[in-house]
Amino acid sequence: MSDIPEFDPNEVELIEVVEHDEEAPTERSAARRATLQVLYEVDAAHHAIGDVITARLQEQPHLSKRTVRYLRRLVEGVSTRREQLDGIIREYAPEWPLEQVAIVDRNILRLAIYELAVQVTTPIGVVIAEAVELAGLFGAEGTPRFVNGVLGALAENIDEIRRQFTPEPPETGE
Numbered sequence: 001m002s003d004i005p006e007f008d009p010n011e012v013e014l015i016e017v018v019e020h021d022e023e024a025p026t027e028r029s030a031a032r033r034a035t036l037q038v039l040y041e042v043d044a045a046h047h048a049i050g051d052v053i054t055a056r057l058q059e060q061p062h063l064s065k066r067t068v069r070y071l072r073r074l075v076e077g078v079s080t081r082r083e084q085l086d087g088i089i090r091e092y093a094p095e096w097p098l099e100q101v102a103i104v105d106r107n108i109l110r111l112a113i114y115e116l117a118v119q120v121t122t123p124i125g126v127v128i129a130e131a132v133e134l135a136g137l138f139g140a141e142g143t144p145r146f147v148n149g150v151l152g153a154l155a156e157n158i159d160e161i162r163r164q165f166t167p168e169p170p171e172t173g174e
Contacts, residue, residue, distance in 0.1 A: 031063075031067045031068075031070040032074070033134065034060060034063065034067075035075055035078070036111060038053055038056055039075065039078060039079075039111065040138075043107055044103050053072065070171065073168075074114065074115075074119075078111055081118070084164065085113050085114060086098055086106075086110070088113050088154065089101070089150070092153050093150045102139065102140065102143070104135075104139050108138070108143070109147060109150060109151070111134075112130070113151075115127045117158075117161050118165050118166070119167075120162060127151070128152065131147050131148075131151055132148050132151075135148075
């Protein structure tokens with residue numbers, strides 16, 4: 001007999017939808033917050049991506065069409081490149097086995113690396129600041145420093161990392 005209960009992915013405590021007094025300052029910030037929530041649930045509970053996106057959008061009906069479009073683009077991009085993104089995390093955080101990195105932390109990193117390497121129109125400083133903000137909102141006490149350290153090291157080699165990915169064209173307007 002063990003003190004540790006059996007793992008049931010249907011019983012996973014999911015990160016809550018952010019209901020802070022402060023709203024995300026931009027549409028892209030709102031998309032990143034919702035994207036992190038989707039990625040977290042998919043990673044933790046192995047729910048279908050489409051179902052999770054639908055559920056988040058029902059919980060957040062105030063999101064604009066533009067925000068929803070960016071959210072979908074981020075989720076799809078991170079999901080389809082997950083193994084490649086994880087390889088980058090392993091390279092830049094070798095002292096932290098990816099399986100031992102908190103689910104929220106690794107998904108913040110996946111999202112940020114995707115934006116840095118594939119969504120190349122967003123300035124590096126903005127991506128890192130947004131990732132650190134997400135880490136402060138959703139992560140543990142040391143998460144912002146961890147995320148900042150990994151992304152800072154990665155930013156020093158951004159050209160090399162970008163060569164490993166195919167950039168996507170910039171998002172078009174409404």
